[in-house]
Amino acid sequence: MTLRDAALLKALGGDPRHIDGSALFRYASKVVLVGGAYYIAAILGLRLALIERNVTPLWPPTGIAVAAFLIFGWRVWPGVALAALAVNLPISTNGLAAAATATGNTLAPIVAAILLVRVGFRREIDRLQDALAIVFLAALLSMLISASVGAGTLVLSGAIPASKFPSGWAVWWTGDAMGVLVVAPFLLGLFQRPWSGSLRERTELCALLLLVATVSVLVMNTDLQLMFLVVPFLGWIAWRFQQRGAAPAALLAAAIASWAAAHGLGPFQQGTLFEKMITLQSFNATVAFSSLFFAALVTERTRAREALERAASELEDRVARRTAELSTANERLEHEIAERHDTDRRLRQREGQLAEVQQAAQVGNWEWLIPEDRVTWSDEMYRIHGYLPKAFPLTFDKAVEQVGDEDATRIRANLKAALGRGRDHDLPPSEYRIVRADGTERVLLGKARLSVGPDGQPLRMIGTVQDITEDKKAEREHRIAETLQRSLLPDRLPEIPGVLLAARYLPATSDIEVGGDWYDVVQLPNGSVGLAIGDVAGHGLRAASTMGQLRMALRAYALEEGSPSQVVGRVRRLVRVLVPDIVTLIYLVFDPESGTLRFANAGHPPPLLVEGNGQTSYLEGGLGPPLGATTHPRPDIEVAAHLDAGSTLLLFTDGLVERRGASILDGLTRLKTLAADPSEDLEVLCDHLLDSMVTDEVSDDIALLALRQVPLAAGPLFLRFPAEPQVLAPLRQTVRRWLREIDADPSIVDDVLVACGEAFANAIQHAYGAKDGLFEVSLVLSDGAVEVTIRDLGSWRPSPGSGRAARRGGLGQRLMRALMDSVDVNSGPGGTVVRMRRSLQVEADRERTRAH
Amino acid sequence: MNELARIESEQHGPLCLVRVYGEIDMSNDRDVLTSIEVAVARETDRLVVDLTHTTYLDSAGLALFLRLAERMQARQQMLSVVVPVDSRVRRAFELTGLLSVIDVVSRSEDALSETRPGSSNDQG
Numbered sequence: 006m007t008l009r010d011a012a013l014l015k016a017l018g019g020d021p022r023h024i025d026g027s028a029l030f031r032y033a034s035k036v037v038l039v040g041g042a043y044y045i046a047a048i049l050g051l052r053l054a055l056i057e058r059n060v061t062p063l064w065p066p067t068g069i070a071v072a073a074f075l076i077f078g079w080r081v082w083p084g085v086a087l088a089a090l091a092v093n094l095p096i097s098t099n100g101l102a103a104a105a106t107a108t109g110n111t112l113a114p115i116v117a118a119i120l121l122v123r124v125g126f127r128r129e130i131d132r133l134q135d136a137l138a139i140v141f142l143a144a145l146l147s148m149l150i151s152a153s154v155g156a157g158t159l160v161l162s163g164a165i166p167a168s169k170f171p172s173g174w175a176v177w178w179t180g181d182a183m184g185v186l187v188v189a190p191f192l193l194g195l196f197q198r199p200w201s202g203s204l205r206e207r208t209e210l211c212a213l214l215l216l217v218a219t220v221s222v223l224v225m226n227t228d229l230q231l232m233f234l235v236v237p238f239l240g241w242i243a244w245r246f247q248q249r250g251a252a253p254a255a256l257l258a259a260a261i262a263s264w265a266a267a268h269g270l271g272p273f274q275q276g277t278l279f280e281k282m283i284t285l286q287s288f289n290a291t292v293a294f295s296s297l298f299f300a301a302l303v304t305e306r307t308r309a310r311e312a313l314e315r316a317a318s319e320l321e322d323r324v325a326r327r328t329a330e331l332s333t334a335n336e337r338l339e340h341e342i343a344e345r346h347d348t349d350r351r352l353r354q355r356e357g358q359l360a361e362v363q364q365a366a367q368v369g370n371w372e373w374l375i376p377e378d379r380v381t382w383s384d385e386m387y388r389i390h391g392y393l394p395k396a397f398p399l400t401f402d403k404a405v406e407q408v409g410d411e412d413a414t415r416i417r418a419n420l421k422a423a424l425g426r427g428r429d430h431d432l433p434p435s436e437y438r439i440v441r442a443d444g445t446e447r448v449l450l451g452k453a454r455l456s457v458g459p460d461g462q463p464l465r466m467i468g469t470v471q472d473i474t475e476d477k478k479a480e481r482e483h484r485i486a487e488t489l490q491r492s493l494l495p496d497r498l499p500e501i502p503g504v505l506l507a508a509r510y511l512p513a514t515s516d517i518e519v520g521g522d523w524y525d526v527v528q529l530p531n532g533s534v535g536l537a538i539g540d541v542a543g544h545g546l547r548a549a550s551t552m553g554q555l556r557m558a559l560r561a562y563a564l565e566e567g568s569p570s571q572v573v574g575r576v577r578r579l580v581r582v583l584v585p586d587i588v589t590l591i592y593l594v595f596d597p598e599s600g601t602l603r604f605a606n607a608g609h610p611p612p613l614l615v616e617g618n619g620q621t622s623y624l625e626g627g628l629g630p631p632l633g634a635t636t637h638p639r640p641d642i643e644v645a646a647h648l649d650a651g652s653t654l655l656l657f658t659d660g661l662v663e664r665r666g667a668s669i670l671d672g673l674t675r676l677k678t679l680a681a682d683p684s685e686d687l688e689v690l691c692d693h694l695l696d697s698m699v700t701d702e703v704s705d706d707i708a709l710l711a712l713r714q715v716p717l718a719a720g721p722l723f724l725r726f727p728a729e730p731q732v733l734a735p736l737r738q739t740v741r742r743w744l745r746e747i748d749a750d751p752s753i754v755d756d757v758l759v760a761c762g763e764a765f766a767n768a769i770q771h772a773y774g775a776k777d778g779l780f781e782v783s784l785v786l787s788d789g790a791v792e793v794t795i796r797d798l799g800s801w802r803p804s805p806g807s808g809r810a811a812r813r814g815g816l817g818q819r820l821m822r823a824l825m826d827s828v829d830v831n832s833g834p835g836g837t838v839v840r841m842r843r844s845l846q847v848e849a850d851r852e853r854t855r856a857h
Numbered sequence: 858m859n860e861l862a863r864i865e866s867e868q869h870g871p872l873c874l875v876r877v878y879g880e881i882d883m884s885n886d887r888d889v890l891t892s893i894e895v896a897v898a899r900e901t902d903r904l905v906v907d908l909t910h911t912t913y914l915d916s917a918g919l920a921l922f923l924r925l926a927e928r929m930q931a932r933q934q935m936l937s938v939v940v941p942v943d944s945r946v947r948r949a950f951e952l953t954g955l956l957s958v959i960d961v962v963s964r965s966e967d968a969l970s971e972t973r974p975g976s977s978n979d980q981g
Contacts, residue, residue, distance in 0.1 A: 530861045531879065567860070730884035734861050737880075737913065755945045762915040766883045812923060813883070816953050817916035823952040 032080065039073040040084030042066075047092035050184070053267040062285045063263040064180040066092070067151065068188025070114035071121075071143055075128060075189075076196050079115050086111040102162035109154025113181060117147035128193045130248045131304035136297040139189065144182035152178030172279065179286045186293035187259040190252035200249060210250050213242040217254040218261065225265035230272055232262065232288050236295055243299040247307075251296035259289045360384050367472035373401060375424075375463045380404045389449065389472045391441030412437035416451075423453075427461030430454070436473070448474045482546050493553040499528045502724055502739040503650075503717040504597045507687040509695055511660070511707040513544075520706030521548030521586070522658045523556055527563045530731065532738035534597065535563040535572075538609065538656040538710050539590040551584045559592065569594050570643035573605040573629070577641065580632040588632040591656060595648065598738045598745075600714055602654070605643040607632050610659055610673070613680060617651030621677045650716040653687070655680060660705035661698050672698070687713050718746030721785040728769045728778035728797065737762055740784060747786055750847050757843050760824040761793055763817035764839045768797035770814075771837060790826070790844045798836040861885045862911075866896035872969065873901040880913035886921045893925065897934075904929060905968045907939040914946035919953055926959050936960060937968040 046065040054061040070085045089107035097103035120142040127135050156174035159165045165173050202210070217238045224231040235258050243251035266273045266285040273281045360383070363369055369386030373379070378401055384394035390407055397403070405413055416437060423432050432453040440446050453468030498506040508524055521541025529535055537559050541548045558579050562572045569592045580588055591612060593604035604612070604624070608631030611623040626644035648654060655676075662672030679697050680690065691711055699707065722743045726732040740761050744754045761782075768780040780797040821828050821841065829840040862879035875896050881889050897904050906922070908914065922938060929936040937960045940947050950956050962968045 530884075730882070733882045733884050734880060737882075756948065758913065759915050759949060762882060762913070766915065766917065769883065813916045813920040815916075816919045819953050820916055820949060824948070 035073075035077045035081050036084035038084070039069070039077065039081045040088040042069050042073070043085055043088035044091055046188070047088065050180075051092075051096070053263045061180045061263075062176060062183065062266060062282060063187065063259055063289060064177075064184035065188045067110065067114055067148065067181040067184035068186070069184075069192060070111070071117045071147075071185050072189045072192035072196075074114055074118035075121065075126075075193065079118060082111055082115060085114065097158075098162040098164050102158045102164070105158040106155050109151040109158070110181075112154070113147050113149075113151035114185075116150060117143035117185065120147060129197060129304075130190055130193065130252075130297065130301055131308070133298065133301050133305055136301040140186065140294065140297065143189070144185040148178050148181035148185065151181050172282075176282060179282075179290075183259060183263075183286065183289045183293065186297065187256050187289065190248060190297060191256045194248055194252045197249075202249075206246075210242075210246050213238070213245065213250060214254055214257060217242060218257045221258045221261040225261055225271045227271050228274065232272055232284075233291075236291060239292060239296045240299055243296050244303050247300040247304045248297075251300035255292045255296035258292045262288050262292070364388070368469055369471075370469045371404070371467070373404075373466040375465060386470060389447065389470060390439065391443060391445070407439040407441060409438045409440065423455050424463045426455075427457055427463075429456050432468075446474075447472055448477045485546060493549070493556055494523060495525055498526050499534065501528070501534055501597055501735070502722065503715055503742060504534065504595075505687045505711075505713040505715055507691045507711045509691045509707070509709040511695060511699070511709075513660070513704060513706050520544050520660075521552045521588075522660065522706040522708040523552045524656065524708045524710040525556055525560065526710070527560055528735065529563065529594065530734060532596070532598065532735040534595050535569075536593045536595060536656060536710060536712060537563070537590065538658060538708055539588055540609065540658045540706075540708075541584075542587040544706075548586065551586050551588070554583065555580070555588060555590075559590075563592070563594075568605075568643055569603050570605040570627070570641040573607050573632075573643075574641045577607065577632045577638065581636065584633065587634055589659075590632060593654075593656070595654075595712065597714065598742045600648045600650070600652075601645060602648055603643050603645045605629065605641045607641070608634065610657060610662060610669075613655040613657075613676060614646065614648070615653040615655065615680050615683050617649055617683050619681050619683050621681050623673065623677070648712075648714045650714050651683060653680070653683060653690070653711060653713040655694075656710040656712075658706065658708045660707035661694070661709060663705060664701075665704060687711050716746060717743045718786075721783060724782040725779055726782070728771075728780050730766075730769055733762065733765055733769070736765055736782070740782075743784055744791070747791075747845075749791070749845050753843065753845060753847065756824040757791055757793070760821045760828075760841055760843070761795070763821045764793070764795040764841065767814070767817060767839070768795055768837070771797055786845075789846060790842050793825075793839075793841045793843075795839045795841075796836060862889050864889065864892040864896060866893075868898050868901070869969075871900060871902035873897050873904045874907060874965070874969065875904065876907040876910060878910045881911065881918035881921065882913065882915055883917040886917040889918075890921050890925060894928070901934060903935040903937065905937045905939060905965065907965050907968075908944060908946055909939060909941055909965065911944070911946050914949050916949075916953075918946070919949055919955055922955070922959055937962055939963070939965045939968050 043066045046069050050061045050063065050065050053063055066088070073081055073085065086107055089110040090103055093103035093106045093110075094100065097106060121138055124134075124138050124142065126138045126143075130136055130139060152174050155177045156170055159173055160167050160170050200207075217235065220238055221235050224234050239251065239254050239258060242254045262285055265271055266281055269281075272284060276284070363383055363385035367385065367389065369389050370383045371386055372381045380399035380401055380403070382395075382399060382404070387394045387396055405416060408416060416435065419432060419435065423430070432455065434450060434452045436448065436450050438446055438448055450471045450473045451468060452470075453466055455463060456465045456467075458464045494510055495508075498508060506526060508526075510522065510524070513520055521543060523537075523539055523541075525535075525537040527535035527537070537556070539552070539555065539559075541552045541555070555576060559572065559576050562575045566572045566575065572592045573590060576588075576590060576592075580586070588607070589609040590607045591604055591609045593602055593612065595602040604627055606626075606628045608629070611625045611628070613621060613623055615621050624644070624646055627642055629641045630638055657676075659669065662676055663669050664672060676694065676698060679694055682690075685693065691709055694709065695707065717739065722739070724736065724739060726736055737758055741754060741758055744757060749757070765780070765782070778798055780795060782796075783794045785792045785794075825841040825843045827840075827842045831838045831840075860879065862877055862881055862885050865876040865878070867874040873896065875893050877889065877893075893904075893906065904925075906925075911918075922936075926936050938950075940950055940961050940963065942963050950959075950961055955961070
């Protein structure tokens, strides 16, 4: 059994191994149903018999059997066989003939069903091939079996003579075939899935069927040959309802015609049996064929149309979808185009900005594609080199042609080294000079980066070039000015015992150039100290150099002139002939011994006095116009003030008190408040003032000079001085101040002072020639006496020789011993120590005058 | 006034009066000596140096006057030095015995009023 056979068997009978109780019942029911239907149909069919009693022109049971086998499978054959036997027994000559006929009648539908299944017959008969199959295979071919068996049996059993075999066979064959053609489609249609037709369609179907029946009955009841009139109605119903309408209509028409033929009505009134037979069978065949084929054709056409429509609609869908996709894609594309356009515009904008920025910053950029030796310059590159932008195509050699020989050699050497390294890297920044076509020289700063290929060969170099000519010039000027100014400000302040000094200089942050502020402290020969603070209007090299000249001039005048007003007056005359600038200045002389200060002010902010008790006041006297402001000023005036121990004096330039958006008076008031703590360390005070007064950026230079008088005699006095005659006066002044502060009697002060002076002079004289010689002095108050120690690094020469020094030395020794209670000289290779002592007690009875 | 010493001079015929202000020490003794000598006119018979306003004078100053006295003597000129009794520099002259070597007077009037021979110890 092949696979195909198995499928066939299954299609026809199912799997016999799975027959259980209920299945058996169902099977029996089917067998009984089929058998019953067959039998009833046979009885009805026999009424239509034309020959004897068992040859009928339309034999419905065959159609029932074929339909049953197609619907239930061939296993219901017992129903068919038994019913056939039951039908034939009474009309056959004997039992054997009935059995033979029944066998033929059973076998023929089975073969028909098998053949139909084999060719893939569809029970809906909705294709032309199905119609062809049922006509030719099931009806005409398969019924040869039953006709041959049946007609043969009739002859053999003697029911009809052998001469009547052909006509008997033909009637049998056509009867069975018509039964298949007319009944099977109808039955198959009944077992289709339920029809979902609307009420209107159902009504129309019924009306049409009724019409067919009526027309059939009418044409059968007239003598006229009008049977063909049925056909258009069959066509109509087949067109409207296909097999669903055609099969019942055909059955109706065939049944009515057969009935009419059997009863000799209408068209069948005349003629021989054969003629009637021919007429009926041709009519039935026409009815069956036309309804079957027409219905199948219409169905097929409809399906084709539907398929076409479906395809068309699908196509339409697909087109719509594709169109939508295309539209989306198009939109996206348009968006992209717009975006690209936008990006392009932005890029061009940025390029424009870049060019502007490059022009403003005087920075150009370049690219060198090394294998092709093609160089591209930005517009600014051309401008830096003195050309119009994009004036000519470039190569490396062309690009460096303006570079000076020395620089070009260096650049080429650097380049060669860089190209040989075989990896991406930044070249060190390089400064070089070019000479433009018009002869002007520019200083450029170049930076570059090299990119290499996978095997290390140089591919591309990019870089920037900045025109730093102006920067270099400004930098040079700034450096000079700064150096100048730094060299002009005192690098250290003199050390004066009992006097604290502190100074600050803060250059303006916003201005890269230096300003013209200055301060100075000069130690004067008489032990006083000169303080100057000034401000040359303007900035830069010229202000700095003016300031330098004025500072030197002021120093010279300060050493010559005793009074501050005279010093300021002389500087004023100098400014008038020397410099075109406006200058403000305060010159002040302070005597540490007495605490007296005198000053003259040429248009400068007044000094601030902070007394020991915290009281603050600006010293506003002694004011004259700024230097250079008027051509014929009145003589400068000076005023005096007193600085007690613990008092502080602040000199400053306007940068400290001037602030944008605030009046100078506010600044002065603020400074007064901030400086009011007299106990604050002087250095701390300066820092504090700068921090507090200068909150934002320094818009102008600031110079600040602070002086504080402090008590000397709070303890022993220790001094160290260079061994130079110039220190004698300040040294005596300090000693005098100390002695006064310890309340020594004036006569004793003078005595000790002379003795000390002699000892100092000796120390200085001994140290003559010694480089950077120093000597140390200490004064200690001990048991009501002053103990003075002078230590030097020279050698003591007690015996006077001849000449001035010897004479002075001798006199000095005598004086020392006469003035002091004791004088002790210890001389050694490391130096000499002189110790002297003098009681502070005034001894009127001391006969010092008689010492000699 | 910031120089250590300052010189003022007046010429009254053959009499030259020089006043020394300030201090004399080793740092300025030569300058003071030169200034005094420059101030003395050629026709001067007598030089009076007034130390009333001199606030400090030590062995350098004393040596200066010894030398000045020698030079004056060599030129046949007379030298008197005015050192008031309450002068801060008087003790230096006293303690070194220069009163016996140089004509020292207590008051300038004494020096100016009378032409006297150059050795007097009257101020004892």
